[in-house]
Each structure stands twice: as structure tokens, then as C-alpha cells.
Amino acid sequence: MGVIQNTQIVLAERPVTDIDLKKTFKIQKVSLSDELGPNEILVKVIYISLDPAMRGWLRDVRSYIRPVRIDEVMRSADITQVIKSNNPDYKVGDIVRATCGWQEYDVLKPSDDIVKVKTFPGVSPSTYLGVLGITGLTAYFGLFEIGEIAKKGGPDCTVVVSGAAGATGSVAAQIAKHVFGCRVIGIAGSEDKCDYLTKELGLDVALNYKSxxxxxxxxxxxxxxxDIFFDNTGGDILDACLRRIAFKGRIIVCGAISTYNDAVPKGPAYYSALITQRARMEGFIVFDYAKQYGKAVEDMSKWIKEGKLKSRETIISGIENTPEALVKLFNGDNTGKMLVKVAEEETKSKL
Ligand SMILES: NC(=O)c1ccc[n+]([C@@H]2O[C@H](COP(=O)([O-])OP(=O)(O)OC[C@H]3O[C@@H](n4cnc5c(N)ncnc54)[C@H](OP(=O)(O)O)[C@@H]3O)[C@@H](O)[C@H]2O)c1
Known part of the structure; x- marks a missing residue:
């Protein structure tokens, strides 16, 4: 039996407003036995997904998922690699998506929420946290289920996406533009991001909300x-789009990052536009569509191959930098999916 030194980042204190890099989290080293029970696997974390929703998991309030507890390892979706296995379905070297959180190693059971990832040459396993992971699925189900884009899409349909240069927004904007041929306007927080949206992703217009x-x-x-507003930000951008909503327009409430650090978030001022325009604003949580993930990943893999879906990643190295990476999401330092790289993936022959 061996013992592994495992670096973990745990929640130390709940922030009331902004995350405090000196107080909110603490880093610790613990010993982890590599002795495995029946069907267990030992994995090392390769990539950690950073998500704005994590700010919500730090609040002790009713939500779609329980809050992270004080002294508990911070929750995250991760791409991991099996380094020891007691389970015939998982071989050493296999890539597995799991919710290990902010730590270097974990022991997993099949009953944990784990998915073996099929890897392909030229496709980084990190793609399964981004465009082919929860991020891409969020864009897909938001547009299809809440925006009803399959009914409304086409050249006469105007779609606006906030947070458009981010992980979810960039996928939503490209599906609306390149799969459904809509007129798509992306909203982002810098001129560079606006250039990325029009020149690289091919959107019709990009607007800087800081202008x-x-x-x-x-x-x-x-x-x-x-006609369809895919909202990732809430706040003033939501208000601006409410003022421009069309008759029977749809607002897909995907996220509200501009409000997540507020002790008391302020609501939209112009919501009465929903009445006058008989429009609909509806929230959703991607996990509700888990049974349909297979079809969505198939569709999106096809669109990637056809060149309709491009993606970028912003990767920060080192587990100790994970809290800072989360804060950077709120500062708009990422384009595309924000990830922390914790370790190198090993080729199977080296393991
Ligand atoms: N409903 C669901 O099931 C579900 C699932 C996943 C994610 N989400 C939500 O989807 C949204 C996007 O998540 P993501 O993972 O794709 O993150 P992301 O968009 O890649 O990163 C966050 C981006 O938000 C923008 N931002 C930060 N503060 C802002 C502010 N005050 N006003 C306007 N924009 C601001 C920044 O871009 P700029 O430089 O452009 O400001 C930043 O890059 C989040 O709100 C998240 O909570 C929802």
C-alpha cells in the first residue's frame, strides 16, 4: 500500500461580496491511501473547469445544488486520468470526467457521477469540459429548449447573446449563426473580444457593453x-435587451454573472416589456436535460467537424492558482473556456 500527498483547496469562509483571495479558500496537503476498495479507481486530475456558478455554491442558500460546506474541497468538474484501477471497466490511462473538485487526486466509485471520455487524436480531453462538456450542452439546451430556436431560427430571426466571447456564449452564438442562419449580435467586454466574435466566429455584429x-x-x-436573447450576464445588459425585445420574444436566462458577487442583487427595471410585448423570460439548469446529452454531443461533434463551431480555451497552470482563475472569470480575463491545468496527461505506455 502507498500513500500519495494530495494538494486540496477547501472553502475557508463564505464571501459576502467579491471572493477574497486571502480569506475565501485555503490550500492544504493531505495523505491519500492508494489502497482501493472493490470497483474503485484512483485518478489524478488533469484539468479543472472554472464556472461562474461556483460563486453561487459558496452561498448558504436554497439552490439547484447544495452549497459547498466550510472545510470541504471546492466542487468542480474535472478531467482526470486513471492511475490505478480495481474496476475492469476503467483501465489505467483512461480519461474520466468526474466531480473531484479542486484537488490533485481522488478515489472514485462507479456510483459517483463519472463518465469515461473517448479521446481522439487532435482533440484535447479538455474539450469535454468545454464545447463538448457542460458548457456546450448549456448553450445547446438553452437555445433549443428555452429559446425554441428550431421553430424560430432563420435569417429573419435576430439573436443577441451576452457573455458572447465566453465559454457558453460563444457556443450559443455560433449555433444560432452557423447552424440556424440567424442574425447574431454578440455582446462582450472588450474591443479584442468583439473582434474575435466578428472576425473569428463570424457573428454579424459585436458590441462592447463597456462603451x-x-x-x-x-x-x-x-x-x-x-427575437431571442441568450443571457449570461443579467444586470444592465438584460435591461437593455428587455427594452429591445420583440413581440413574443424569448429571453433565455442562462446566467447572471454581473450579479453573482452582489450581497443583494438588483432586479431588472424594464421587465414590464414582457407584458407589453407578450414576451417570455425563462431560466433553466442544464442538468435537467441529462437524458438528452448523447444526441446533443453527437450534433455538436458534427458541427465542430463541419467548421460551424470553433472554441478557445484560457488555461492557467497549477492547482494553487485555481482560486485566482475563478476570480479572473469575473474580471473577464478569459476568452472561451476557463480551465486550470493541474498535471500533464500521461501516455498509457508510461503509466
Ligand atoms: N443555466 C445553466 O445550467 C448554466 C450552466 C453553465 C453556465 N451557466 C451560466 O452561463 C454564464 C456563462 O458561464 P461560462 O462558464 O460560459 O463563463 P464565461 O462566459 O466563459 O466567463 C464569464 C464571462 O462573463 C463576463 N462577465 C464577467 N463579469 C461581467 C459583468 N459584470 N457584466 C457582463 N459580463 C461579465 C466576462 O466576459 P466580458 O469580458 O465579456 O465581460 C467573462 O469572461 C454564467 O452566468 C453561468 O452562471 C448556466
């Missing part, structure tokens, strides 16, 4: 108003 002329620019970009 003083943002609302005027939004009005100019939406002469036929907004």
Missing part, C-alpha cells in the same frame, strides 16, 4: 428588435 454608446449601438444593431 458609453452601448445602448445606442444595440438599437442600431437590432432594427427588427430581438
Amino acid at each position: 458609453k454608446t452601448f445602448f445606442k449601438d444595440l438599437c442600431a444593431a437590432t432594427p427588427k428588435l430581438i
Whole structure:
């Protein structure tokens, strides 16, 4: 039997507003026995997914998932590699997506929420946290189930996406543009990101919400108003889009990152547009569509092959930098999926 030194990051204190890099989390080293029970596997974490929702998991409030407890390893979806196995279905070297959290190693049972990932040459396993992971699935089900894009999509349909240069937004915007041929306007927080949206992802228009002329620019970009608004940010951007919502328009409430650090978030001022325009605003949680993930991944893999879906990643190295990586999401330091790389993936022959 051996013992592994495992670095973990645990929740130390619940933030009331912004995450405090000195107080919110603490790093610790613990010993982990590599002795495995029946059907257990020992994995090392390769990539950690960073998600704005993590800010919500730090609050002790009713939500779609229980809060992370004080002194508990911070929750995250991870791409891991099996380094020891007592389970015939998982071989040493296999890549597994699991919820190990912010730590270097974990022992998993088949009853844990784990998925063996099929790897392909040229496709990084990190893709299964991004465009082919929960991120891409969120864009897909938000658009299909809440936005009903299959019914409404086409050249006469104007779609606006906030957080458009981020992980979820960039996938939603590209599906609307390149799969359904909609007029797509992406909203992001810098000129560089706006260039990325139009020049690399091929959106019709990109608007910088930090510009003083943002609302005027939004009005100019939406002469036929907004049929579908895929909202990742909430706040003032949501208000601006409510003011431009079309008759029977749909607002897909995917996220509200602009409010996640507020002690008391403020609501939208212009929600009465939902009444006057008989529009609908609806939230969703991607996990509700778990039974349909297979078909969605098939569709998105096809769109990637056809060049309709491109993706970028922002990768920060070192487990000790994970709290900072989370804060960087709130500062807009990422383009595409934000990840922390914890360890190198080993080729099977080396394990
Ligand atoms: N409903 C679900 O099931 C579900 C599942 C996954 C994610 N989500 C939600 O989807 C949204 C996007 O998540 P993601 O993982 O794809 O993250 P992301 O968009 O890759 O990263 C967050 C981005 O938000 C933008 N942002 C930060 N503060 C902002 C502010 N005050 N106002 C406007 N934009 C701001 C930043 O871009 P800029 O530089 O453009 O500001 C940043 O890059 C989040 O709200 C998340 O909670 C929902």
C-alpha cells in the first residue's frame, strides 16, 4: 500500500461580496491511501473547469445544488486520468470526467457521477469540459429548449447573446449563426473580444457593453428588435435587451454573472416589456436535460467537424492558482473556456 500527498483547496469562509483571495479558500496537503476498495479507481486530475456558478455554491442558500460546506474541497468538474484501477471497466490511462473538485487526486466509485471520455487524436480531453462538456450542452439546451430556436431560427430571426466571447456564449452564438442562419449580435467586454466574435466566429455584429454608446449601438444593431436573447450576464445588459425585445420574444436566462458577487442583487427595471410585448423570460439548469446529452454531443461533434463551431480555451497552470482563475472569470480575463491545468496527461505506455 502507498500513500500519495494530495494538494486540496477547501472553502475557508463564505464571501459576502467579491471572493477574497486571502480569506475565501485555503490550500492544504493531505495523505491519500492508494489502497482501493472493490470497483474503485484512483485518478489524478488533469484539468479543472472554472464556472461562474461556483460563486453561487459558496452561498448558504436554497439552490439547484447544495452549497459547498466550510472545510470541504471546492466542487468542480474535472478531467482526470486513471492511475490505478480495481474496476475492469476503467483501465489505467483512461480519461474520466468526474466531480473531484479542486484537488490533485481522488478515489472514485462507479456510483459517483463519472463518465469515461473517448479521446481522439487532435482533440484535447479538455474539450469535454468545454464545447463538448457542460458548457456546450448549456448553450445547446438553452437555445433549443428555452429559446425554441428550431421553430424560430432563420435569417429573419435576430439573436443577441451576452457573455458572447465566453465559454457558453460563444457556443450559443455560433449555433444560432452557423447552424440556424440567424442574425447574431454578440455582446462582450472588450474591443479584442468583439473582434474575435466578428472576425473569428463570424457573428454579424459585436458590441462592447463597456462603451458609453452601448445602448445606442444595440438599437442600431437590432432594427427588427430581438427575437431571442441568450443571457449570461443579467444586470444592465438584460435591461437593455428587455427594452429591445420583440413581440413574443424569448429571453433565455442562462446566467447572471454581473450579479453573482452582489450581497443583494438588483432586479431588472424594464421587465414590464414582457407584458407589453407578450414576451417570455425563462431560466433553466442544464442538468435537467441529462437524458438528452448523447444526441446533443453527437450534433455538436458534427458541427465542430463541419467548421460551424470553433472554441478557445484560457488555461492557467497549477492547482494553487485555481482560486485566482475563478476570480479572473469575473474580471473577464478569459476568452472561451476557463480551465486550470493541474498535471500533464500521461501516455498509457508510461503509466
Ligand atoms: N443555466 C445553466 O445550467 C448554466 C450552466 C453553465 C453556465 N451557466 C451560466 O452561463 C454564464 C456563462 O458561464 P461560462 O462558464 O460560459 O463563463 P464565461 O462566459 O466563459 O466567463 C464569464 C464571462 O462573463 C463576463 N462577465 C464577467 N463579469 C461581467 C459583468 N459584470 N457584466 C457582463 N459580463 C461579465 C466576462 O466576459 P466580458 O469580458 O465579456 O465581460 C467573462 O469572461 C454564467 O452566468 C453561468 O452562471 C448556466
